[in-house]
Amino acid sequence: MTLKQFIVRAALLLGLVTLVPALALAQTSATAGAAAGASVTTSAAVANLTAAETKAQTRGDTEIDRRTAALTDLNTRVQAMQKVTDTFKQSLSATVSSVISALSTLKTKIDADTDAATLKTDLKSITDSYRVFALVLPQGRIAAAADREVTLVSMMSTLGAKLQARVQAAGQAGNDVTAPTAALTDMASKLQDAQTQAEAAVSASAALTPDNGNATQMASNTAALKTARGDIKTAQADLVAARKDIDTVVAALKTMKTSTTASTTAQ
Amino acid sequence: MAKWIIGIIVVVALGAGLWYSGVLNTLMTPPVATPATTGQATTTNQQAAAQPENGMSANNDASDAAIAQDTAAIDAQMQGLTTDSANVDTSLNDKSVQ
Numbered sequence: 202m203t204l205k206q207f208i209v210r211a212a213l214l215l216g217l218v219t220l221v222p223a224l225a226l227a228q229t230s231a232t233a234g235a236a237a238g239a240s241v242t243t244s245a246a247v248a249n250l251t252a253a254e255t256k257a258q259t260r261g262d263t264e265i266d267r268r269t270a271a272l273t274d275l276n277t278r279v280q281a282m283q284k285v286t287d288t289f290k291q292s293l294s295a296t297v298s299s300v301i302s303a304l305s306t307l308k309t310k311i312d313a314d315t316d317a318a319t320l321k322t323d324l325k326s327i328t329d330s331y332r333v334f335a336l337v338l339p340q341g342r343i344a345a346a347a348d349r350e351v352t353l354v355s356m357m358s359t360l361g362a363k364l365q366a367r368v369q370a371a372g373q374a375g376n377d378v379t380a381p382t383a384a385l386t387d388m389a390s391k392l393q394d395a396q397t398q399a400e401a402a403v404s405a406s407a408a409l410t411p412d413n414g415n416a417t418q419m420a421s422n423t424a425a426l427k428t429a430r431g432d433i434k435t436a437q438a439d440l441v442a443a444r445k446d447i448d449t450v451v452a453a454l455k456t457m458k459t460s461t462t463a464s465t466t467a468q
Numbered sequence: 469m470a471k472w473i474i475g476i477i478v479v480v481a482l483g484a485g486l487w488y489s490g491v492l493n494t495l496m497t498p499p500v501a502t503p504a505t506t507g508q509a510t511t512t513n514q515q516a517a518a519q520p521e522n523g524m525s526a527n528n529d530a531s532d533a534a535i536a537q538d539t540a541a542i543d544a545q546m547q548g549l550t551t552d553s554a555n556v557d558t559s560l561n562d563k564s565v566q
Contacts, residue, residue: 264564271559278552283521331564339559346552353545356524360538363530430556437553444546451535 249315258311261324265308268334272301275341282348284355293341300337304330333411336422343406343429350399350436354392357443361388364450371457381453388446391439398436405429 250258276297282290307326314320365385372378406429412419520526523541525534 271562275555278555328564335562335564338562339556342552342556342559346549346556349545349549349552352522353542353549356522356538356542356545359521359524359527360535360542362527363535363538366530367535426560430560433553433556437549440546440549444542447539447542451539 250317250320254317254320257324258314258320261311261327262308264327265304265311268331268338269301269304271338272297272304272334275338275345276301278345279341282345284348284351285344293344296337297341300330300333329414332413332419336409336411336426339426339430340406340409343402343426343433346433347399347402347436350395350433350440353440354396354399357388357392357440357447360447361385361392364447364454367454368450371454374458376457378453378457381450384446384449384453388443388450391443391446395436395439395443398432398439402429402432402436405432 276294279290279294279297307323307330311320311323311327314323364381368378368381368385371381405425409422409425410418412422522545523537525537
């Protein structure tokens with residue numbers, strides 16, 4: 202089995218076992234060169250490599266370390282996600298962990314390479330695996346940002362209910378509540394849109410699969426990820442606007458004569 | 469007449485058995501509302517029954533102190549969103565060094 206064949210088969214296999222509907226992060230692995238390598242030799246044999254090859258080896262390690270750090274950080278963030286199911290989190294985490302493990306194996310293999318041909322093949326597999334990394338990382342980051350946005354929608358909705366109770370009480374006490382009422386209405390609209398945009402971001406990015414060198418799919422993936430990024434930004438802008446609405450309402454309430462101990466009682 | 473008395477005794481015994489086992493309590497307890505996740509700032513029904521999240525105050529507390537606490541909790545999450553959003557940018561702009 203050639204290295205390329207192995208990469209494709211590994212991609213298909215791992216893609217099949219990743220089955221989260223909302224964020225089906227199809228994955229290939231960077232184990233290509235690592236798994237293909239049979240023998241692990243001592244570092245003493247590194248002397249067989251030229252200075253340029255040793256430099257390339259170091260550069261490869263650096264690249265793998267950089268990706269591993271980014272994925273590890275993503276995994277930590279995934280664990281803190283609040284608005285997704287446990288199944289979703291576990292699957293996303295498993296996907297990220299799988300890529301990290303594959304990179305670790307590949308690094309071990311590269312460090313043990315003693316001949317130029319094998320090293321060249323393994324270094325190329327870093328580039329091949331980059332296509333996986335370049336998809337999985339933004340997919341995870343987008344999902345995490347969307348999760349945070351939905352969390353904020355929930356929190357602001359809760360606060361909005363309280364503010365509405367206070368505004369209602371102020372109105373009943375004879376205050377002019379036109380401005381805070383308008384702010385609450387705008388806030389509701391912004392939160393609704395933020396929710397919609399956050400969901401759209403995940404929908405646009407979750408089902409993407411690595412391009413495996415297919416230029417058309419690569420362009421399609423890039424476009425989808427940028428669209429998702431736009432959705433995240435729009436939702437973020439909505440939330441910033443909703444936050445300002447909160448300030449507007451709170452400031453208005455401070456100028457009104459009304460009870461400050463109102464409570465939301467609706468069940 | 470005896471059949472009626474026996475029937476009533478059976479019904480009463482059955483009801484007592486259900487009450488003792490807790491089945492009736494289960495059926496008579498109203499369902500707990502689930503937290504709303506949609507962006508309806510003016511909705512009070514579902515949030516009131518939900519548990520506070522991420523440092524928020526009690527859901528039925530609309531006092532000045534509670535509003536201040538909620539605002540602070542929201543600001544903390546907004547900062548987290550700024551970080552998350554920046555991470556999305558970084559991930560999309562990443563270039564392989566190979």
